[in-house]
Amino acid sequence: MSKGEETRQFIIEKAAPIFNTKGIAATSMSDIMEATKLSKGSMYVHFENKEVLACAAVDHNMKILNTKLQNALAKSKTSKEVLFAYIDFFSDPTHPPVIGGCPLLNFGTEADDTNPIVKEKVNNVIKQGQKLLSGAIEKGIENKEFKPDFNPSEFATAMFAMLEGGHLMSRVSGNNDKMKIVVKTLKNLIDQNSL
Amino acid sequence: MSKGEETRQFIIEKAAPIFNTKGIAATSMSDIMEATKLSKGSMYVHFENKEVLACAAVDHNMKILNTKLQNALAKSKTSKEVLFAYIDFFSDPTHPPVIGGCPLLNFGTEADDTNPIVKEKVNNVIKQGQKLLSGAIEKGIENKEFKPDFNPSEFATAMFAMLEGGHLMSRVSGNNDKMKIVVKTLKNLIDQNSL
DNA sequence: TGTTTTTATGACCAATCGGTCATATATTTG
DNA sequence: CAAATATATGACCGATTGGTCATAAAAACA
Numbered sequence: 001m002s003k004g005e006e007t008r009q010f011i012i013e014k015a016a017p018i019f020n021t022k023g024i025a026a027t028s029m030s031d032i033m034e035a036t037k038l039s040k041g042s043m044y045v046h047f048e049n050k051e052v053l054a055c056a057a058v059d060h061n062m063k064i065l066n067t068k069l070q071n072a073l074a075k076s077k078t079s080k081e082v083l084f085a086y087i088d089f090f091s092d093p094t095h096p097p098v099i100g101g102c103p104l105l106n107f108g109t110e111a112d113d114t115n116p117i118v119k120e121k122v123n124n125v126i127k128q129g130q131k132l133l134s135g136a137i138e139k140g141i142e143n144k145e146f147k148p149d150f151n152p153s154e155f156a157t158a159m160f161a162m163l164e165g166g167h168l169m170s171r172v173s174g175n176n177d178k179m180k181i182v183v184k185t186l187k188n189l190i191d192q193n194s195l
Numbered sequence: 196m197s198k199g200e201e202t203r204q205f206i207i208e209k210a211a212p213i214f215n216t217k218g219i220a221a222t223s224m225s226d227i228m229e230a231t232k233l234s235k236g237s238m239y240v241h242f243e244n245k246e247v248l249a250c251a252a253v254d255h256n257m258k259i260l261n262t263k264l265q266n267a268l269a270k271s272k273t274s275k276e277v278l279f280a281y282i283d284f285f286s287d288p289t290h291p292p293v294i295g296g297c298p299l300l301n302f303g304t305e306a307d308d309t310n311p312i313v314k315e316k317v318n319n320v321i322k323q324g325q326k327l328l329s330g331a332i333e334k335g336i337e338n339k340e341f342k343p344d345f346n347p348s349e350f351a352t353a354m355f356a357m358l359e360g361g362h363l364m365s366r367v368s369g370n371n372d373k374m375k376i377v378v379k380t381l382k383n384l385i386d387q388n389s390l
Numbered sequence: 391t392g393t394t395t396t397t398a399t400g401a402c403c404a405a406t407c408g409g410t411c412a413t414a415t416a417t418t419t420g
Numbered sequence: 421c422a423a424a425t426a427t428a429t430g431a432c433c434g435a436t437t438g439g440t441c442a443t444a445a446a447a448a449c450a
Contacts, residue, residue: 003447004397021308025221029438039399041441046397050438100308105363109304112366113216113295123367157364157373158380164363165356168300171307172318178352185353198417199427224408234429236411241427245408 008046011036015053016060020100023110024054024118051117058118061103062125068097079140083159083190086133090163091183093170102167130156150193159186203241206231206248207255214252215295218305219313222249246312253313256298257320263292274335278354278385281328285358286378288365297362325351345388354381 001009014035019027029050033040047053072089076082093101100106104122111118133156140146166182196204209230214222224245228235242248267284271277288296295301299317306313328351335341361377 002396007397023218023220023305023309025218026309028436030436040439041400042398044439101304104367105304108363108367109296109300110218112363114218114221119367123369126364126367154376154380157361157376158357161360161364161373161377162353162357163360165358165360166352168303168359169321169352169356172299172303172314172321174318178356181349181352182356185349197426202427223406225406235409236430237428239409 004046007038007042011038011043011046011053012056012060016057016064017099019054019057020061020098020103020106023106024058024115025110027054029053055117055121058103058107058121061098061100061107062121065098065103066125066128079136079143079145080190080194082136083133083140084187086136087159087163087183087186090167091179092176093167093179094174094176096167101171102164105164105167126160129160133159144195147193147195155189155193162186199241202233202237206233206238206241207251210248211252211255211259212294214249215256215293215298215301218301219249219253219310220305224248250312250316253298253302253316256293256295256302257316260293260298261320261323274331274338274340275385275389277331278328278335279382281331282354282358282378282381285362286374287371288362288374289369289371291362296366297359300359300362321355324355328354339390342388342390350384350388357381 011032015027015032018031018035022031029040029043032043032053036043043053047056069086069089073082073085076085089097090102096102104125107118108122108126111122130153134152137146137150137152137155141148141150141152162182162185166179169178170176206227210222210227213226213230217226224235224238227238227248231238238248242251264281264284268277268280271280284292285297291297299321302313303317303321306317325348329347332341332345332347332350336343336345336347357377357380361374364373365371
């Protein structure tokens, strides 16, 4: 990795949690300068403008989320274990896997009316998550783990929505109480559809 | 209502959808000046600073949400009808009851890490919504509409979370497909707990 | 090693930010 | 109606915004 690539990556890593916490619009280039201890001119050697840097930071947050998620799912053998591990991964919004909370929630709500590029990025990661979940359920049905009328895509959607909503509720209330209920409810629903 | 009160209210009404759409940090006083066609000095006669105006705008968005929701629930007779009406009220995120989408989602995600005052406002409205839902379920159990083991507070939380998460998913994807699945899932769960 | 290319610096830019204030105009009150 | 008060205006303020650029230092290449 060349010096330039190294610096670029360094900036992204420092910028990502700031964008995810404060939001894109509310984060200034001087915030990033302060975090990286780099000069303004140096920032613009690696990123032609703030939006490009913000997009890179969004991507980085998604990548961290995905990497940690894959790691959390790695040990799961059965399909039910995959679903439970997925739920557990999101079960502690006061100590979220990505600094600033779920980037899908943060960037999704900021971008939906104002930033089509980021909006589409979020949309794609959600689609990807949905595919993972519905795929696990389909496999579970084939394996006779789940009842044949367990609807993969519908439950994937319901589960994802509930996790994101629970994340919001817990972050706003400042504790995990609501998320715990969501976790319990989801696991119950999965058990009800298990054989 | 005095002239001052009238103008103050006028500013709030024009500002509320802008704050809800762009976010608090990304909305400037000149945005409000443009929307109201009022001078800068006039704004500061009625609001001592931007934060006070933003808080008033947040309150106004919540009030609109609540008023429209009460209206949507008004005709419901049975407890099940209340729950279904509540679900239907949130069922079309591409044409949301409040301009800019659900203010709980928008302000909640922006404020959770940055603005304790707004965060608490959102928290209170969520609590209020939870109370409405769990109250309706409790009443339904008493009326023998719902099974006695239908857990009011837990279902209220799960339902609220799913609606907010579905709202996010539909707004990011630009269509109501995900929300329709959420609606269907929630109504099924309610039916399963009905007598 | 010497040359070329890349990277880092910080002064500088116009535009915009939130906010103030003297002044002028309405509105309210007596 | 007249005096007192409240409201509206827009020029103005310092600070900050995103962004540029000549210059210098460092890395990459020959």
